[in-house]
Amino acid sequence: MKRWFDLRRRSAGLWAFRLHRLSGIGLVFYLYLHLAVLNQLRGGPGRWDAFVALARSPLFLALDVILLGGVLIHGLNGLRLTLLGFGRGLRWQKPLFWVGLTLSVVLMSWGAVAMFRR
Amino acid sequence: MNLTFTLRIRRTQGWADFTVTVPDDAYVLDALEAAERHDPTLLFRHACHHASCGSCGLRVNGRERLGCVTRVAEVASRGRVLKLEPLRNLPLLGDLLVDHQPLFSRIDVVDLPPVRVAELQATAESRPMRFENCIECGLCLSACPVAGSDSLYWGPAALAAAARVVAEPRGRDAAAVLKFVDDEHGLWRCHGVFECTEVCPADVDPAGLIMGLRQRLLEGERQ
Amino acid sequence: MEQMEQIKMGSGRWGWLLQAVSGILLVVLVGLHWVAQHFLAAGGLRTYADVAAYLRQPVIFGLEAAFLIVVTTHALLGVRAILLDLGLGPRADHVLRWALALVGAATVGYGLDLTLAVIR
Numbered sequence: 298m299k300r301w302f303d304l305r306r307r308s309a310g311l312w313a314f315r316l317h318r319l320s321g322i323g324l325v326f327y328l329y330l331h332l333a334v335l336n337q338l339r340g341g342p343g344r345w346d347a348f349v350a351l352a353r354s355p356l357f358l359a360l361d362v363i364l365l366g367g368v369l370i371h372g373l374n375g376l377r378l379t380l381l382g383f384g385r386g387l388r389w390q391k392p393l394f395w396v397g398l399t400l401s402v403v404l405m406s407w408g409a410v411a412m413f414r415r
Numbered sequence: 416m417n418l419t420f421t422l423r424i425r426r427t428q429g430w431a432d433f434t435v436t437v438p439d440d441a442y443v444l445d446a447l448e449a450a451e452r453h454d455p456t457l458l459f460r461h462a463c464h465h466a467s468c469g470s471c472g473l474r475v476n477g478r479e480r481l482g483c484v485t486r487v488a489e490v491a492s493r494g495r496v497l498k499l500e501p502l503r504n505l506p507l508l509g510d511l512l513v514d515h516q517p518l519f520s521r522i523d524v525v526d527l528p529p530v531r532v533a534e535l536q537a538t539a540e541s542r543p544m545r546f547e548n549c550i551e552c553g554l555c556l557s558a559c560p561v562a563g564s565d566s567l568y569w570g571p572a573a574l575a576a577a578a579r580v581v582a583e584p585r586g587r588d589a590a591a592v593l594k595f596v597d598d599e600h601g602l603w604r605c606h607g608v609f610e611c612t613e614v615c616p617a618d619v620d621p622a623g624l625i626m627g628l629r630q631r632l633l634e635g636e637r638q
Numbered sequence: 639m640e641q642m643e644q645i646k647m648g649s650g651r652w653g654w655l656l657q658a659v660s661g662i663l664l665v666v667l668v669g670l671h672w673v674a675q676h677f678l679a680a681g682g683l684r685t686y687a688d689v690a691a692y693l694r695q696p697v698i699f700g701l702e703a704a705f706l707i708v709v710t711t712h713a714l715l716g717v718r719a720i721l722l723d724l725g726l727g728p729r730a731d732h733v734l735r736w737a738l739a740l741v742g743a744a745t746v747g748y749g750l751d752l753t754l755a756v757i758r
Contacts, residue, residue: 307478310609310622314560317606318720325713332749338756342686349684372665379658381607384630387623390609565725599722599731603650606723632651 309391313374316398320371327364358412366405373397420491422450424457425500426510432496437487444471444482446497447511458510466616469552473511474500479554479614502557504570518553521573525592528585547579548617555611555621567600571611571621574602578624581631593628602629647728653715660712667705674698686756694757706749714738 337348351357377393380386386393418441422433433450444461451457462470464483471482475490476498491497505513531545555571556562562570577596581589596602605625612622675683675692683689692698718731718738726734 308610308613310607310613311560314606314608321716322720325717328709328713329745332745332752335752338686338689338752345686345689346684368668372661372668375658375661376665378607379661381626382629382654382658383633384626387626390607561723565723567725567727597649597651599647599650599653603654604722629654632649633655 309394313377313394313397316370317374317378320367323367324371327367355413361412362405362409365408366401369401369404370398373401418487418491420487421496422446423496423498424450424511425498426457427507439488441487442483443473443475443480443485443487443490443497443499446487447482447499458508458512460512467550469550472502472552472554472557474498474502474557479558481552481554481616484616502553504556504559504562505553513553515551515553518551518556518570518572521569522549522551522576524595525573525576525580526587527576527580528587530585532583532585547576548619549576549579550617552616554614554616555619558610558614560608560610561604561606565600565604568604569596569598569601571605571625572619574605574628575619575621575624578628581628593632596628597632602632605629647731650722653718657712657715657719660708660715663708664705664712667701667708670701671705674701690756693753699753699757702753703750707746710742710745714742 334348337344374394374397377386377390377397380393381390416439417436418439419434419436422435424431424433424447431454433453435446435449437445437449442464444464447457447459447461451459459473459482460470461483462468464471466481466484469481472479473482474480475482475485477500479502480490487497499511501507501511502513505515505517508514527547527549529546531547549572551572553572555575559568559571561568574596577592580587580592602625605622607622607626609622612620615621683692693702718734721734722731
């Protein structure tokens, strides 16, 4: 029965591609959202402080954790892709993905704890 | 011992089920031929039955395989459904039959010589023939996500063939071939998914060869 | 063969290289951006005054400006890569490059203008 999973499952490389693309698209949206939101600063201290109050709410912090996760996955896999693109580490393309993903989860968790604690 | 199972085939008009009984050491192609005996209008391609011609590529439970060397026992068992679908990213002619011409014409442009010279020279007396690995089956093209969305993409097989010409020109203009694949829809559309290498039944390693060519272009030729 | 010539777009070598280099730079810049904002900025940038004081420091201004330029470049190159993956041909790409360059310039311009407005 295990073999069925083997046959259906696509390889690590395809998961890396999907996650990289998904996180990339998410980050582009985030970039412009972030820049737009920063416009609040033009409203002076009143508007900015109101925004900061919102930014410290649990929902916002949770979104920040997701952002952190996206940045980590995209950044670490990006380093992997850069290495591979120079023809290096080809034999380790799968383990490199798993290492990157694990690191992302670990650092994201650490970041989540740090953010919610403050 | 025999195996009885359901063969679910994606035909032109939709899914069709065939209950098939084959010996337990049979291959997917044998199961297909059993199904064809029920319904002679079933379309699929096969020739050598030993992974040399590249004709029988298809998707078995969603994964690219050669039907002739994929054992039914490995992919289906009593009472289970074995799903068969045509290869992706090639024009569908009907049922499991696809048109390999777009694949062939891209490889033709590269004009890869079929015989490797280096290994031929090693044994001068007996004149053995060492062919290039690629059997032009199209599994790599089917598995490639970029080939799925970009109709202009050269694809793993053609790019791998180009890498082989650059490595061993054998009278071809390697510089011209390299220049040709050094293109936005050639080498630079590959995103290192490595599915092509995963599914290749002939040890071509297209992804590795593509990365090797990119390294060559990025670092300048060293020879 | 003609079909192949129609397809020919030209080397993507520089696009890829720029994407890779900007990516590597971003690993550093994102790290610095986060460290600076969460740990170096006194009070953590919670008040308008904090933000203004933070941005007035020349090193910080430089860091944030560099970050904005590099991240915008990388993001828009990424958008272009996705569109090319959808089969965008040479002529459309030519238009796209100009469009993205404009968007990029506008983005960086907006960011710098906003920063200067806050500093003053």
